[in-house]
Amino acid sequence: MTDQHHTKRDAIDGRLPPGTLLHFTDPEYTAPTAEDVRALKEISGLTGRELCALVGLEDTRTWRRWSQEARAPAGKQIPYSAWRLLLFELGLVDKRSI
Numbered sequence: 001m002t003d004q005h006h007t008k009r010d011a012i013d014g015r016l017p018p019g020t021l022l023h024f025t026d027p028e029y030t031a032p033t034a035e036d037v038r039a040l041k042e043i044s045g046l047t048g049r050e051l052c053a054l055v056g057l058e059d060t061r062t063w064r065r066w067s068q069e070a071r072a073p074a075g076k077q078i079p080y081s082a083w084r085l086l087l088f089e090l091g092l093v094d095k096r097s098i
Contacts, residue, residue, distance in 0.1 A: 015039050015042070015043055016032075016036055016039055016040065016043070016092075017030055017032075017036065020032045020036050020083070021087060021092060021093055023084075024080050024084075031077065031080070032077075032078055032083050033069075034066065034067055034068055034069045034077075037063075037066045037067050037078055037083075038067050040086060040087075040090070041063075041067070043090070043092075044090050048060050048063035048064065048067070049063075051063060051086060054085070054086060054089045054090075055082045055085050055086060055089075057082075062076075066078040066082075
């Protein structure tokens with residue numbers, strides 16, 4: 001990670017709930033909330049557009065939907081696959097654990 005990014009320890013030390021960093025098969029896994037999505041953006045120091053590009057999305061409206069509460073009219077929960085890929089790309093998880 002570059003100097004503008006925070007470390008994995010920052011994520012674990014309260015910026016992201018530890019359960020969101022786990023593999024979905026882990027009984028302690030918790031799905032990320034819109035607040036967690038916004039925290040991930042803050043931790044990364046990247047824009048929504050840049051984060052979308054990391055998971056192969058061109059439409060930044062998707063990031064805005066993930067950043068809104070799922071029960072909001074335009075809100076949608078981030079899929080596990082996109083969340084996990086972002087965690088990998090940002091260096092917040094380093095291997096697949098099943």
